[in-house]
Amino acid sequence: MIEVRNLSVAYPDGTKAVSGVSFTVGDGESVAVVGANGAGKSTLLCALVGILPASGGTICANGMAVQKKHLPQIRAAVGLVFQNPDDQLFMPSIYDDIAFGPRNYGLSEAEAEKRVSEVLAALDAGHLKDKAPHKLSGGEKRIAALGSVLAMRPSVMLLDEPSSFLDPRARRGIIALLAGIGLTKLVATHDLDLALAQNKHPVAQRKGGLFADGRASDILQNVHLMAQAGLELPLCCQASKRA
Amino acid sequence: MRDCGRTRWWKGAVTIADIKSSIGELYAIEQLARGASAVHRLHPMAKLIATAFYIIAVASYGRYDAGGLMVYAFYPAVMMAVSETPCRFLLRRFLPALPFVLLAGISNVLFDTQTAFFIGPVGVSFGVLSLAVILIKAWLSVTVVLILAATTPMQDLACQLARLRIPAVLVMLVAMTYRYMGILSDEAHAMFTAYTLRAPKQKGIAMAHMGSFTGQLLLRSIGRAERVYAAMKCRGFHGAQRLAPARRAAAADWVFCVCVCLFSVLFRVVNFSYLLGRILV
Ligand SMILES: Nc1ncnc2c1ncn2[C@@H]1O[C@H](COP(=O)(O)OP(=O)(O)OP(=O)(O)O)[C@@H](O)[C@H]1O
Ligand SMILES: [Mg+2]
Numbered sequence: 001m002i003e004v005r006n007l008s009v010a011y012p013d014g015t016k017a018v019s020g021v022s023f024t025v026g027d028g029e030s031v032a033v034v035g036a037n038g039a040g041k042s043t044l045l046c047a048l049v050g051i052l053p054a055s056g057g058t059i060c061a062n063g064m065a066v067q068k069k070h071l072p073q074i075r076a077a078v079g080l081v082f083q084n085p086d087d088q089l090f091m092p093s094i095y096d097d098i099a100f101g102p103r104n105y106g107l108s109e110a111e112a113e114k115r116v117s118e119v120l121a122a123l124d125a126g127h128l129k130d131k132a133p134h135k136l137s138g139g140e141k142r143i144a145a146l147g148s149v150l151a152m153r154p155s156v157m158l159l160d161e162p163s164s165f166l167d168p169r170a171r172r173g174i175i176a177l178l179a180g181i182g183l184t185k186l187v188a189t190h191d192l193d194l195a196l197a198q199n200k201h202p203v204a205q206r207k208g209g210l211f212a213d214g215r216a217s218d219i220l221q222n223v224h225l226m227a228q229a230g231l232e233l234p235l236c237c238q239a240s241k242r243a
Numbered sequence: 244m245r246d247c248g249r250t251r252w253w254k255g256a257v258t259i260a261d262i263k264s265s266i267g268e269l270y271a272i273e274q275l276a277r278g279a280s281a282v283h284r285l286h287p288m289a290k291l292i293a294t295a296f297y298i299i300a301v302a303s304y305g306r307y308d309a310g311g312l313m314v315y316a317f318y319p320a321v322m323m324a325v326s327e328t329p330c331r332f333l334l335r336r337f338l339p340a341l342p343f344v345l346l347a348g349i350s351n352v353l354f355d356t357q358t359a360f361f362i363g364p365v366g367v368s369f370g371v372l373s374l375a376v377i378l379i380k381a382w383l384s385v386t387v388v389l390i391l392a393a394t395t396p397m398q399d400l401a402c403q404l405a406r407l408r409i410p411a412v413l414v415m416l417v418a419m420t421y422r423y424m425g426i427l428s429d430e431a432h433a434m435f436t437a438y439t440l441r442a443p444k445q446k447g448i449a450m451a452h453m454g455s456f457t458g459q460l461l462l463r464s465i466g467r468a469e470r471v472y473a474a475m476k477c478r479g480f481h482g483a484q485r486l487a488p489a490r491r492a493a494a495a496d497w498v499f500c501v502c503v504c505l506f507s508v509l510f511r512v513v514n515f516s517y518l519l520g521r522i523l524v
Contacts, residue, residue: 087470104479
């Protein structure tokens with residue numbers, strides 16, 4: 001569960017990327033944060049795991065305030081999948097990369113290996129195990145990055161643009177895959193079909209501030225609201241409107 | 244991707260394509276290191292100690308003792324054959340070191356002109372002999388280190404260094420530099436490609452753009468490194484790298500290690516080629 005109250009985040013150069021944002025993601029809920037490029041989605045997710053410090057407001061993840069002393073526990077429970085999988089994968093092989101988190105949390109090699117096999121089986125990606133990250137395609141990297149976070153068995157997943165860099169089929173695959181992961185999820189995206197697939201309310205973000213929070217169908221099909229957020233309606237809705 | 248460096252439109256792009264290809268080769272070592280031969284399966288610590296002993300023994304030879312060194316070719320030859328490390332790979336890797344080795348030995352050739360022995364009618368001076376010894380020593384040492392690197396993943400080596408009480412910071416520095424080098428070269432490569440695609444007639448990067456190009460490269464790599472570090476922290480990294488827990492060395496590993504060390508010391512102390520000569524004559 002994540003509770004954000006009046007959160008503001010500023011970069012060292014003074015850019016205010018997030019200001020006055022409040023929302024709650026309940027246990028087992030799946031929430032989409034939608035917003036145009038530069039709306040502050042990535043910044044928001046980074047702040048939730050304490051990579052970027054909040055300049056105002058409070059964040060509470062799994063009952064703990066996001067503060068320096070709680071960071072190890074919070075990061076074990078809240079997994080962040082980065083926008084760019086190249087940032088996420090840094091070990092010599094996918095195996096080592098997925099095992100990185102479990103090893104850091106003190107699991108034995110046998111346990112870590114079991115985790116890796118489980119995750120790869122769940123993602124249907126066993127063939128990637130011994131490959132080097134820099135030799136994978138965009139979609140494969142995306143899957144591997146997802147696996148590296150799933151291996152930590154988080155209770156909350158934060159996903160930053162999980163459908164970017166993907167071809168339509170891989171994108172559908174990821175959307176279905178995410179739907180199958182029964183964890184609490186916060187998905188930052190401007191892929192509105194993906195947002196629509198998140199069963200709970202999306203929150204829309206514009207220039208750092210949150211301005212809408214409600215049911216998926218209400219927000220994402222509201223032409224006026226979407227235009228304000230700098231976004232377009234999902235294709236499926238556009239088609240139905242035209243018909 | 245490495246092959247791009249050799250296609251025509253890359254000509255003139257020497258520097259960056261070169262960085263890219265040499266770093267690509269570094270990762271090629273890593274691919275080799277993932278083999279499964281008997282040498283690969285030896286415990287990394289056993290290989291590390293054996294290699295160190297071997298190098299010390301070779302380095303301690305006298306400057307004219309070319310004969311004594313000959314037997315030492317045995318160890319790398321066996322290791323190379325068993326591990327199936329390509330010979331071409333080892334030779335090509337030695338080339339960059341060659342100029343330095345020659346530089347170190349060349350002055351001997353010039354100053355030490357006294358004749359040591361004759362091969363037929365040609366007199367060989369002590370200087371030439373010592374140059375040969377330096378070459379052999381360097382070649383043997385570089386080859387065994389390359390074989391070690393080509394049969395042991397970097398992570399395992401770093402882990403063993405840590406177990407040898409080399410300060411964790413240093414070990415981590417090595418491991419991280421190794422990782423970040425790839426990132427830096429990726430950034431350089433991507434930027435360079437973007438640049439050349441929009442300046443097709445130009446060779447390399449114009450001097451006028453060099454400043455901003457390198458500046459941007461630095462900033463981008465720092466940004467990239469920061470994000471990678473953030474991703475590591477998110478998965479429980481606290482600064483001290485927790486490497487894969489090492490497997491315990493088996494008896495066979497120690498037998499290998501002791502044999503190589505004994506071999507190195509024994510041949511160093513006892514002059515077998517001399518003895519052999521005495522017996523045969
Ligand atoms: N390192 C940084 N330093 C200063 N400002 C930054 C930095 N990173 C991002 N910003 C600014 O913060 C704002 C929000 O950026 P953020 O990356 O969170 O957007 P986003 O919603 O994730 O966009 P996208 O959809 O393109 O990923 C942008 O205006 C951006 O210019
Ligand atoms: Mg973003």
